Amino acid sequence: HPTIVWLRDDLRVADNPALRAAVDRGRPVALLYLLDEVSPGIRPLGAASRWWLHHSLAALGADIAERGGTLLLRRGAAETELPRLVDELGAGAVLWNRRYGGPQRRVDAALESTLREAGLEVQSFQANLLVEPWTVTTGEGNPFRVFTPFWRACLAKGAPRDPVEAPASIPGVGGVAGDDLEDWALLPSHPDWAGGLREAWAPGEAGAHYRLDSFVTDGLDDYAKGRDEPGTDSTSRLSPHLRFGEISPFQVWQRTQRGDLSADAEGNVGKFLSELGWREFNWNILFHFPDLHERNFRSEFDAFPWETPAPPVLQAWRQGRTGVPLVDAGMRELWQTGYMHNRARMVVASFLVKNLLVDWRVGEKWFWDTLVDADEASNPGNWQWVAGSGADAAPYFRVFNPVLQAARFDPRGDYQRRYLPELGTDAYPDPIVDVKASRAEALEAYDFVRRGD
Numbered sequence: 177h178p179t180i181v182w183l184r185d186d187l188r189v190a191d192n193p194a195l196r197a198a199v200d201r202g203r204p205v206a207l208l209y210l211l212d213e214v215s216p217g218i219r220p221l222g223a224a225s226r227w228w229l230h231h232s233l234a235a236l237g238a239d240i241a242e243r244g245g246t247l248l249l250r251r252g253a254a255e256t257e258l259p260r261l262v263d264e265l266g267a268g269a270v271l272w273n274r275r276y277g278g279p280q281r282r283v284d285a286a287l288e289s290t291l292r293e294a295g296l297e298v299q300s301f302q303a304n305l306l307v308e309p310w311t312v313t314t315g316e317g318n319p320f321r322v323f324t325p326f327w328r329a330c331l332a333k334g335a336p337r338d339p340v341e342a343p344a345s346i347p348g349v350g351g352v353a354g355d356d357l358e359d360w361a362l363l364p365s366h367p368d369w370a371g372g373l374r375e376a377w378a379p380g381e382a383g384a385h386y387r388l389d390s391f392v393t394d395g396l397d398d399y400a401k402g403r404d405e406p407g408t409d410s411t412s413r414l415s416p417h418l419r420f421g422e423i424s425p426f427q428v429w430q431r432t433q434r435g436d437l438s439a440d441a442e443g444n445v446g447k448f449l450s451e452l453g454w455r456e457f458n459w460n461i462l463f464h465f466p467d468l469h470e471r472n473f474r475s476e477f478d479a480f481p482w483e484t485p486a487p488p489v490l491q492a493w494r495q496g497r498t499g500v501p502l503v504d505a506g507m508r509e510l511w512q513t514g515y516m517h518n519r520a521r522m523v524v525a526s527f528l529v530k531n532l533l534v535d536w537r538v539g540e541k542w543f544w545d546t547l548v549d550a551d552e553a554s555n556p557g558n559w560q561w562v563a564g565s566g567a568d569a570a571p572y573f574r575v576f577n578p579v580l581q582a583a584r585f586d587p588r589g590d591y592q593r594r595y596l597p598e599l600g601t602d603a604y605p606d607p608i609v610d611v612k613a614s615r616a617e618a619l620e621a622y623d624f625v626r627r628g629d
């Protein structure tokens with residue numbers, strides 16, 4: 177009776193507790209990835225995420241084959257496809273690493289009971305979050321809504337466990353067929369817009385560890401300051417690797433604790449780990465508030481008088497032609513590379529929500545489609561943070577002024593010039609809004625929410 181490992185957001189062989197436990201059972205192991213776009217409530221992946229997934233699965237398939245195992249690709253609703261594979265293989269156990277989104281948890285819980293009733297062993301593991309949401313609460317037993325006490329409580333639990341070693345070999349199964357990755361058509365073809373993504377990224381476990389190592393040796397020593405400057409490459413760029421689980425937060429954590437860091441790097445570790453903490457915080461919020469991308473976390477924002485943007489206005493924002501350089505540089509970085517620096521993300525989001533008065537959900541959707549790190553918790557969590565409607569959000573009246581932000585964080589204009597070659601020529605457009613006047617309008621609209629009239 178073979179063991180099935182059902183892979184989801186954990187596309188790695190190292191520090192994969194479900195895989196490790198399956199190999200330790202001593203039976204043949206089938207690794208399954210199911211492309212499930214049909215189960216109720218599951219949010220279909222955006223285009224950039226599909227691109228990433230394709231390459232990540234290709235890399236994982238090769239890593240597994242090297243160890244003698246097989247990665248099986250199947251497509252369809254998990255509740256029918258997983259039991260189907262169990263039957264085909266006569267499997268005796270199904271193992272997976274836990275997920276934390278609402279619809280995903282429903283699917284997993286239903287499968288767990290169906291499979292158990294059928295006499296299978298089912299086991300799940302903690303792999304993708306340092307702290308599982310139900311294990312940290314306030315003194316009163318409630319979920320945290322504020323980051324600082326949340327992270328303090330997480331740290332008080334002690335150092336996270338050590339990563340689990342990758343199995344040297346994986347005993348494979350025969351006699352079952354999976355889909356051909358190419359047939360899933362995850363890659364763009366007409367047109368192929370992914371050239372910039374190919375240049376910028378190396379999806380897969382090896383690429384993730386390469387990033388982590390180069391960041392720890394070259395970027396960490398200036399992280400606390402450098403992370404705010406989009407023109408310097410001072411951040412780790414681990415976000416898409418973490419999103420797809422090509423690397424785990426346990427591995428990232430451990431890499432910063434080895435004692436081989438420079439004194440400067442050592443001094444920046446706490447700040448870096450607290451950013452991982454924001455990832456944990458957003459998942460913690462999503463766990464308790466599963467429709468985070470659809471609903472305001474703070475319901476008083478339901479009354480906000482958003483404007484319906486004219487299509488050309490929205491198009492200008494999406495294409496990076498608003499005439500506001502830091503906004504445009506960010507939006508073009510996103511379009512070209514599937515990524516945007518965090519400082520620019522805050523500025524473009526604030527511009528959409530507070531200068532163009534567009535509902536944050538419109539921006540969240542665009543990011544969901546175009547970011548390679550589009551994350552079910554961190555994307556809506558951060559959009560709501562900027563909009564002021566989120567947990568522990570920036571106050572609504574804090575409007576990022578994109579001109580001052582540029583002067584402060586990209587003073588030499590390196591980032592803006594990198595993405596806006598026409599800056600300073602007639603080809604560069606005039607601003608589509610008056611930043612100052614629109615800010616005043618946004619604050620009036622906010623008053624309307626506060627007064628509740």
Ligand code: FAD
Nearest residue numbers: 411412413414415451452454455518521550551554555558
């Ligand atoms: P580093 O600075 O090296 O940070 C290390 C890791 O910490 C990141 O890889 C990420 O996993 C985590 N992290 C850092 N900042 C945050 C944060 N604010 N919230 C949650 N986790 C964080 N991040 C995503 O991973 N997916 C998203 O879909 C996403 N959408 C965003 C939307 C908006 C409007 C904003 C303002 C931010 C968003 N972020 C999102 C957070 C942040 O911008 C990215 O995580 C960060 O830029 C990734 O770059 P990095 O890996 O070099 O980060």
